[in-house]
Amino acid sequence: MTESTVILPGDTLIDLGDATTLGPGLFQAPLSKPVPVKAGYLMRKEKGHTGSVYIESNSRRYVPSVKDHVIGVVVGRQTEGFRVLLQDASPSVRLGQFAFENANKKNRPNLPVGALVYGRITMADKDIEAEMECYDSNTGKAAGFGELKGGYVVQVSLAYARKLLFEGSPLLSAIGDIVPFEIAIGMNGKIWIDAPDNTTIFKIAQCIEKSETLSEHESVDLVSKLLSGKKTK
Amino acid sequence: MTVTSTKPIASTGILPSVDGSAEWNYGQTKVICSVSGPMEVKIRDEIPNATTLELVVRPVAGLSTTRETLIEDRLYCALSSVVLRHIHPRSLVQIVVQVMEAGESSKFVCRELAASINSSNLALVDAGVPLQGLVVATSIAILNDDKHSLIVEPSHQDLEASVSSHVVAYEFVDKEPQRLLLCESTGQFSEEEVYEVLERALEGCNTVYQSVRGTLEQKVSKDFVWR
Amino acid sequence: MPKRKDISLNERQFILSLLKDSQRLDGRAIDQFRKVDLKFGDSLGHAEVQLGKTRLVVRVSAEVSKPYEDRPYEGTFIITTDVSSMASPLFENNRSSDDEMLMTRLIEKAIRRSNALDLESLCIVAGKSCWMIRADVHYLSYDGGLVDASCIGVIAALMHFRRPDTSIDGDQTIIHSVEERVPVPLSILHVPICVTFSFFKVDEVPSSTENPVAAIPGSGQSANGVPTADDSAILVIDATAQEEALRHSELTITINKNRDICQIAKPGGYSVEALTILECANKAYKIATNITDLIYRRLKEDESKRNAGNLVPLTAENER
Numbered sequence: 162m163t164e165s166t167v168i169l170p171g172d173t174l175i176d177l178g179d180a181t182t183l184g185p186g187l188f189q190a191p192l193s194k195p196v197p198v199k200a201g202y203l204m205r206k207e208k209g210h211t212g213s214v215y216i217e218s219n220s221r222r223y224v225p226s227v228k229d230h231v232i233g234v235v236v237g238r239q240t241e242g243f244r245v246l247l248q249d250a251s252p253s254v255r256l257g258q259f260a261f262e263n264a265n266k267k268n269r270p271n272l273p274v275g276a277l278v279y280g281r282i283t284m285a286d287k288d289i290e291a292e293m294e295c296y297d298s299n300t301g302k303a304a305g306f307g308e309l310k311g312g313y314v315v316q317v318s319l320a321y322a323r324k325l326l327f328e329g330s331p332l333l334s335a336i337g338d339i340v341p342f343e344i345a346i347g348m349n350g351k352i353w354i355d356a357p358d359n360t361t362i363f364k365i366a367q368c369i370e371k372s373e374t375l376s377e378h379e380s381v382d383l384v385s386k387l388l389s390g391k392k393t394k
Numbered sequence: 395m396t397v398t399s400t401k402p403i404a405s406t407g408i409l410p411s412v413d414g415s416a417e418w419n420y421g422q423t424k425v426i427c428s429v430s431g432p433m434e435v436k437i438r439d440e441i442p443n444a445t446t447l448e449l450v451v452r453p454v455a456g457l458s459t460t461r462e463t464l465i466e467d468r469l470y471c472a473l474s475s476v477v478l479r480h481i482h483p484r485s486l487v488q489i490v491v492q493v494m495e496a497g498e499s500s501k502f503v504c505r506e507l508a509a510s511i512n513s514s515n516l517a518l519v520d521a522g523v524p525l526q527g528l529v530v531a532t533s534i535a536i537l538n539d540d541k542h543s544l545i546v547e548p549s550h551q552d553l554e555a556s557v558s559s560h561v562v563a564y565e566f567v568d569k570e571p572q573r574l575l576l577c578e579s580t581g582q583f584s585e586e587e588v589y590e591v592l593e594r595a596l597e598g599c600n601t602v603y604q605s606v607r608g609t610l611e612q613k614v615s616k617d618f619v620w621r
Numbered sequence: 622m623p624k625r626k627d628i629s630l631n632e633r634q635f636i637l638s639l640l641k642d643s644q645r646l647d648g649r650a651i652d653q654f655r656k657v658d659l660k661f662g663d664s665l666g667h668a669e670v671q672l673g674k675t676r677l678v679v680r681v682s683a684e685v686s687k688p689y690e691d692r693p694y695e696g697t698f699i700i701t702t703d704v705s706s707m708a709s710p711l712f713e714n715n716r717s718s719d720d721e722m723l724m725t726r727l728i729e730k731a732i733r734r735s736n737a738l739d740l741e742s743l744c745i746v747a748g749k750s751c752w753m754i755r756a757d758v759h760y761l762s763y764d765g766g767l768v769d770a771s772c773i774g775v776i777a778a779l780m781h782f783r784r785p786d787t788s789i790d791g792d793q794t795i796i797h798s799v800e801e802r803v804p805v806p807l808s809i810l811h812v813p814i815c816v817t818f819s820f821f822k823v824d825e826v827p828s829s830t831e832n833p834v835a836a837i838p839g840s841g842q843s844a845n846g847v848p849t850a851d852d853s854a855i856l857v858i859d860a861t862a863q864e865e866a867l868r869h870s871e872l873t874i875t876i877n878k879n880r881d882i883c884q885i886a887k888p889g890g891y892s893v894e895a896l897t898i899l900e901c902a903n904k905a906y907k908i909a910t911n912i913t914d915l916i917y918r919r920l921k922e923d924e925s926k927r928n929a930g931n932l933v934p935l936t937a938e939n940e941r
Contacts, residue, residue, distance in 0.1 A: 273630065287484075428761075452759065455682040
């Protein structure tokens with residue numbers, strides 16, 4: 162359930178009910194009511210008897226949170242793993258050398274500095290540094306994670322990246338109708354795109370970047386404008 | 395030739411390479427503010443249980459002097475208790491205020507200080523830094539006439555003819571002023587006058603708050619155009 | 622920059638292979654300068670330059686001070702170029718890195734040392750008082766080309782600025798307020814424009830992300846139709862931040878409309894053939910002419926806006 166009124170930091174919220182879980186953008190000091198600390202829309206999700214509320218807000222700086230899918234650049238190699246940068250000027254996160262599919266003492270992943278990886282945050286405590294993994298640690302399978310080869314990366318705002326990842330967009334299907342392409346969306350606002358040739362990658366990147374400030378309808382128009390003349394698959 | 399706006403003109407998200415930014419234009423004063431963070435902090439600036447706030451105020455011409463340091467310090471006073479600094483400990487939030495038009499001579503700091511506070515508040519919200527409320531500031535001058543009349547948001551000329559100048563910042567929670575954050579006064583004034591200043595500042599802050607709220611509501615709907 | 626922009630091998634490879642096909646991410650041709658957006662503010666000597674996503678504001682101000690002892694007939698001129706973290710979080714506040722220092726020197730040489738501003742006209746009383754002109758460059762946003770943008774901004778702001786008129790009454794110097802006498806424009810001797818060229822070695826392009834250094838040296842790929850003396854280098858004009866982080870070598874040429882080369886700076890990197898420099902100078906000349914015309918056009922527009930209410934245009938310029 163969404164509400165269309167904008168919530169600003171400090172605003173009083175309508176009664177949330179007792180059995181609600183507070184999500185991002187809300188803060189509750191002991192013995193007081195929860196208050197919004199970010200600007201955005203109040204969102205509610207009902208799940209059986211309990212529900213959760215959070216503020217859907219936009220920003221450009223990513224703060225790691227557990228289970229987030231992210232794309233990062235390897236910036237350093239250490240004895241027991243790699244250092245991955247999720248965003249310029251942000252603290253780097255740890256990526257263990259065994260956090261890959263089929264990785265063991267004999268078979269260690271060999272990523273050069275500058276490699277692009279797609280993974281998942283496994284630990285994000287505010288007092289210790291964050292950690293990520295490039296496989297599904299429950300099954301031991303890659304689950305789509307791992308090193309990303311080729312392609313190009315665009316940086317978009319975090320709310321837009323979340324929207325593309327969770328809700329999808331007619332934009333992506335519109336592109337897919339014209340050309341085949343591969344995409345990986347990180348919740349840190351990085352979107353990786355790969356397509357058969359450079360010009361296509363470049364045009365898809367432009368579509369995604371520009372659509373951030375367009376409505377869904379306009380973005381579909383943009384796709385047909387930019388990618389028209391391309392062969393259908 | 396200077397353009398004076400009687401209502402605050404504000405916009406957010408104007409700079410592409412930082413996390414949050416705002417432009418604030420009120421009267422003859424215009425400032426631009428940028429906020430980046432929470433990001434990596436240098437070990438020597440790291441605070442184990444709180445966010446490090448780095449504040450820089452840059453003058454319109456020349457190098458920073460003690461005057462800018464004073465503005466930085468007062469800005470810190472106004473912001474530090476509203477920014478929820480323990481949510482992202484061991485990280486850095488960088489705030490840079492660039493004065494574009496001072497709107498006052500270098501003897502005074504009140505217009506620039508009020509504009510710095512208002513623009514930082516907007517840029518902090520734009521960047522998504524957790525805040526417990528909104529900070530809103532206004533400047534007031536007491537004129538050197540027989541009635542010692544009070545002027546909210548004084549102009550350059552009003553300030554030249556004033557006996558004292560004041561900056562008052564309130565924290566607004568749920569559309570109401572909640573807490574007095576800052577009252578910075580320069581010049582000669584009596585105790586009653588300070589109380590009057592605080593009272594009248596509410597009216598000035600309300601005007602500013604309406605503009606801040608409008609700007610931020612616009613920002614949010616612009617952020618989610620694709621919804 | 623104290624902190625480097627971290628660019629993944631994927632992006633690096635993609636950008637370089639686009640360049641090899643003479644394409645760029647922003648859709649420009651490789652020898653195309655970004656569109657210069659120049660605006661003047663309400664106060665005199667306030668110029669705002671936008672070059673793609675790079676944005677800066679220059680403020681020129683004047684005050685009366687004492688001339689240097691060894692140059693009693695000259696005024697003083699200071700340019701401050703301090704990049705704060707407003708431009709990008711990669712820049713540090715209150716501390717300038719080597720790159721920033723280099724940039725400051727380049728701008729100094731381009732404008733101050735090329736005598737673009739006639740310092741002798743700033744003298745009020747020889748050895749006693751003179752005008753001190755300062756140009757403060759405020760960087761708002763960084764996306765490459767800071768030197769080129771700063772140069773345009775500083776020179777445009779200097780041309781836009783008017784200083785108060787002065788007269789001498791016996792021993793006293795009188796500074797007339799703007800209301801009293803029409804302020805005087807600065808005497809600008811020429812309009813230097815900086816154009817920065819970036820060189821990319823294409824045979825350095827890594828073949829895959831697996832092995833970044835698996836390049837075969839001297840494989841001799843020719844850059845598509847790019848007229849460079851060095852066949853393996855791609856010449857790119859007005860690089861963005863990403864391109865700046867990837868380039869192998871850079872060259873800045875300062876030139877004016879009279880075809881005077883004021884400086885050629887090539888700090889380090891790969892060697893460049895003499896013919897390439899000539900080529901660059903020719904390209905720089907064309908760009909400089911366009912930008913100079915743009916500055917004059919914008920100044921004229923601003924002038925007519927300011928004079929909108931006047932029957933006779935007010936000026937303090939003397940026929941020489």
